[in-house]
Amino acid sequence: MVDSRFISALAAAALAIGAAAQSKTMAEVLAASKPSDWRPLDPANTLYLELDTGRVIMELAPQFAPQLVANLKTLVHEKYFDGLAIMRAQDNYVVQWGDADEKRPLGAAKVKVPAEFDRPAEGLAFTALPDADAYAPQTGFVDGFPAARDMKTDRAWLTHCYGMVGAGRDNSVDSGNGSQLYAIIGHAPRQLDRNITVIGRIVQGMELLAIMPRGTGNLGFYEKPEQRTPIRSVRLATDVPEAERSKLEVIRTDTQTFTDLIEARRNRQDDWYKVPAGHIEVCNVPITVRAAGK
Amino acid sequence: MVDSRFISALAAAALAIGAAAQSKTMAEVLAASKPSDWRPLDPANTLYLELDTGRVIMELAPQFAPQLVANLKTLVHEKYFDGLAIMRAQDNYVVQWGDADEKRPLGAAKVKVPAEFDRPAEGLAFTALPDADAYAPQTGFVDGFPAARDMKTDRAWLTHCYGMVGAGRDNSVDSGNGSQLYAIIGHAPRQLDRNITVIGRIVQGMELLAIMPRGTGNLGFYEKPEQRTPIRSVRLATDVPEAERSKLEVIRTDTQTFTDLIEARRNRQDDWYKVPAGHIEVCNVPITVRAAGK
Numbered sequence: 001m002v003d004s005r006f007i008s009a010l011a012a013a014a015l016a017i018g019a020a021a022q023s024k025t026m027a028e029v030l031a032a033s034k035p036s037d038w039r040p041l042d043p044a045n046t047l048y049l050e051l052d053t054g055r056v057i058m059e060l061a062p063q064f065a066p067q068l069v070a071n072l073k074t075l076v077h078e079k080y081f082d083g084l085a086i087m088r089a090q091d092n093y094v095v096q097w098g099d100a101d102e103k104r105p106l107g108a109a110k111v112k113v114p115a116e117f118d119r120p121a122e123g124l125a126f127t128a129l130p131d132a133d134a135y136a137p138q139t140g141f142v143d144g145f146p147a148a149r150d151m152k153t154d155r156a157w158l159t160h161c162y163g164m165v166g167a168g169r170d171n172s173v174d175s176g177n178g179s180q181l182y183a184i185i186g187h188a189p190r191q192l193d194r195n196i197t198v199i200g201r202i203v204q205g206m207e208l209l210a211i212m213p214r215g216t217g218n219l220g221f222y223e224k225p226e227q228r229t230p231i232r233s234v235r236l237a238t239d240v241p242e243a244e245r246s247k248l249e250v251i252r253t254d255t256q257t258f259t260d261l262i263e264a265r266r267n268r269q270d271d272w273y274k275v276p277a278g279h280i281e282v283c284n285v286p287i288t289v290r291a292a293g294k
Numbered sequence: 295m296v297d298s299r300f301i302s303a304l305a306a307a308a309l310a311i312g313a314a315a316q317s318k319t320m321a322e323v324l325a326a327s328k329p330s331d332w333r334p335l336d337p338a339n340t341l342y343l344e345l346d347t348g349r350v351i352m353e354l355a356p357q358f359a360p361q362l363v364a365n366l367k368t369l370v371h372e373k374y375f376d377g378l379a380i381m382r383a384q385d386n387y388v389v390q391w392g393d394a395d396e397k398r399p400l401g402a403a404k405v406k407v408p409a410e411f412d413r414p415a416e417g418l419a420f421t422a423l424p425d426a427d428a429y430a431p432q433t434g435f436v437d438g439f440p441a442a443r444d445m446k447t448d449r450a451w452l453t454h455c456y457g458m459v460g461a462g463r464d465n466s467v468d469s470g471n472g473s474q475l476y477a478i479i480g481h482a483p484r485q486l487d488r489n490i491t492v493i494g495r496i497v498q499g500m501e502l503l504a505i506m507p508r509g510t511g512n513l514g515f516y517e518k519p520e521q522r523t524p525i526r527s528v529r530l531a532t533d534v535p536e537a538e539r540s541k542l543e544v545i546r547t548d549t550q551t552f553t554d555l556i557e558a559r560r561n562r563q564d565d566w567y568k569v570p571a572g573h574i575e576v577c578n579v580p581i582t583v584r585a586a587g588k
Contacts, residue, residue: 091501092456117569132428134575162386162481171565186504187456187481187578191562191571207385207508210480214501268485271465275411277485281428284481 026264029257030288037257038249039144040292041203043237045069047076048246049097049205050232051086056205057246058165061145061198063124064158065116068167068197072178074109076234080179085228089212090220092186096168097231098179100221106179115173116197118157121149126156127254129262131279135159135190139282141253145201146282148193158198161188161283163206166198185210188283203250203289247292261288320558323551324582331551332543333438334586335497337531339363341370342540343391343499344526345380350499351540352459355439355492357418358452359410362461362491366472368403370528374473379522383506384514386480390462391525392473394515400473409467410491412451415443420450421548423556425573429453429484433576435547439495440576442487452492455482455577457500460492479504482577497544497583541586555582 024032041059049056062069075081081097084104088096126149128140136148139159146164149156158164165183169176176197183202202209212229215222222228237245251258262285267276318326335353343350356363369375375391378398382390420443422434430442433453440458443450452458459477463470470491477496496503506523509516516522531539545552556579561570 091504132426134426134428135571135573173568190575190578191559191567193571194569195567210385211505211507213505265485273485273489274467275488277429277487279429281484284484 023267023269024260024264025269026261026286029260029264033251033257037252037255038290039252041237041248041250043240043245045200046237047072047200048233048235048237048240049081050234051208051229052232053208054205055246056208057203057248058200059144059203059250060200061143061158063143064119064145064147064156065167065197065199067113068116068176068178068199071109071113072167072181072199073236075106075178076236077239078107078109079233080104080107080109081231081234083230083232085225085230086209086212087215087228088182088219088221089185089214091214093184093189093220094182095185095209095212096180096182098168098181100225100228104179106177109177109179111177112172112174113167113177113197115176117173117194118155121151121154121156124149124156125254127258129280129282129285131266131281133282135193141258141282141285141287144250144253144287146285146287148282155194157194159188159282160184160190160192160198161201162186163202164198165200165202166192166196169196183209185212190283201287203287204246204248248289249292251288253287261285317561317563318554318558319563320555320580323554323558327545327551331546331549332584333546335531335542335544337539339494340531341366341494342527342529342531342534343375344528345502345523346526347502348499349540350502351497351542352494353438353497353544354494355437355452357437358413358439358441358450359461359491359493361407362410362470362472362493365403365407366461366475366493367530369400369472370530371533372401372403373527374398374401374403375525375528377525379519379524380503380506381509381522382476382513382515383479383508385508387478387483387514388476389479389503389506390474390476392462392475394519394522398473400471403471403473405471406466406468407461407471407491409470411467411488412449415445415448415450418443418450419548421552423574423576423579425560425575427576429487435552435576435579435581438544438547438581440579440581442576449488451488453482453576454478454484454486454492455495456480457496458492459494459496460486460490463490477503479506484577495581497581498540498542542583543586545582547581555579 045060047058087100167176168180266280339354341352381394461470462474560574
């Protein structure tokens with residue numbers, strides 16, 4: 001007779017080995033990553049927002065908002081934002097920058113840009129999360145951006161996670177043109193998804209935006225001009241001399257390494273954690289950025 | 295022959311009326327609230343954290359963490375926190391305060407407090423959200439705190455939403471004693487749920503904590519003592535003269551008004567919104583606080 005305890009022990013050992021193969025901490029997964037797990041930021045889709053306190057770096061997502069991104073690039077080429085300011089900081093919501101007085105001419109940029117709140121899902125390389133989401137039929141990642149999609153309607157959109165950047169608009173859906181931008185500084189306000197054009201995300205420097213004193217006016221607008229934080233300039237990286245560019249790499253989100261990173265966050269292996277969450281939500285997945293050549 | 299267009303119009307009108315009965319904005323729901331929809335903060339479970347920039351007000355949750363809250367009250371009575379500091383600010387995560395040097399004696403307070411990471415669900419008045427959650431079988435509200443529960447295991451716990459406060463601990467589950475507290479300043483790190491004792495939430499003054507310059511040391515700790523933000527004092531409201539107390543009321547979370555507020559957020563009626571989310575997540579529900587007697 002086969003000793004059933006022996007079989008159980010073997011099975012347990014096999015399970016343990018299986019678990020060990022997946023059970024890495026995030027630091028271990030990153031340390032084992034290959035150069036091909038990373039991509040450099042494309043300077044043609046990278047903006048530098050220069051504040052007195054440092055540089056905030058934004059990656060643009062023309063695959064989701066081609067017209068808005070084009071209009072924003074026109075504004076940036078015209079140095080539209082230079083000398084403007086961060087004029088709104090609403091706690092647990094957004095900071096917003098642009099022309100508080102709405103007087104600066106837009107130059108060659110369009111005043112109205114059609115809504116790009118979502119786009120066809122087909123044609124997008126979408127790395128889906130298996131985890132359920134409270135707001136969308138499916139969430140995941142496209143080219144390093146958190147996203148969602150609905151295969152029934154063939155629509156995909158960027159999700160309003162911490163650090164995402166969108167183009168402010170009035171009630172009219174085509175009133176956002178890039179001259180006022182906002183970044184999410186609190187818990188993901190996912191109710192904004194599909195209601196406004198998201199143009200990218202802050203990949204470095206969120207800690208400079210998130211600490212803006214909150215405005216005491218309606219919606220967190222500053223009540224006095226001197227409370228605003230001035231913007232030195234906004235530049236496309238291609239327009240900045242090579243030596244002054246920030247050389248960054250972003251983790252690729254369509255790789256086994258990224259899948260392993262997500263698992264390391266879904267079920268933490270650190271000694272500190274006692275009850276693994278067993279699930280993860282799209283806005284809780286860090287999309288790691290590092291200096292190039294690390 | 296009945297004019298089918300007429301029937302359609304009637305049906306549409308009926309639908310519109312049905313919708314109108316529910317379709318209020320959050321401002322409209324709040325404006326129509328009754329005094330009984332609100333409860334005063336209990337001074338015996340309210341802490342004032344006094345900073346140079348103002349008062350941060352915390353509501354304690356002894357129904358979830360009786361031993362930790364009792365230990366914290368002992369520390370507060372001993373004026374343990376007076377002259378200590380906020381010593382950590384990690385972007386999109388937490389600010390943390392207490393004794394950075396871990397040298398101040400705890401006095402009559404215990405060094406170790408048993409883990410209160412969750413509690414029996416039975417016996418709690420739990421107002422459940424019908425919406426799916428990424429992390430828990432069910433979420434909702436208990437006495438004005440965001441919470442989750444698992445009826446299969448009869449356990450309930452507070453959820454790590456923006457503004458929630460917990461007791462820092464080391465790897466040992468009983469090492470949190472209230473001498474180091476943290477508040478969530480970013481996207482809800484729900485992976486912390488059931489891994490640490492949550493003791494309450496900031497009901498006023500989050501905008502003072504959230505703007506702390508982020509620490510550049512490991513985990514957002516400040517590298518130099520002078521970068522820390524000093525704490526003038528922490529007091530239980532009952533120990534503060536009546537005239538110096540902040541008189542606040544919190545929306546009751548077990549009322550029709552609160553259910554209506556949630557629906558106003560789940561499906562926004564404001565002209566600005568074009569696509570109602572149709573869902574809401576526990577950490578996206580605001581638990582409104584107002585000055586008493588409004």
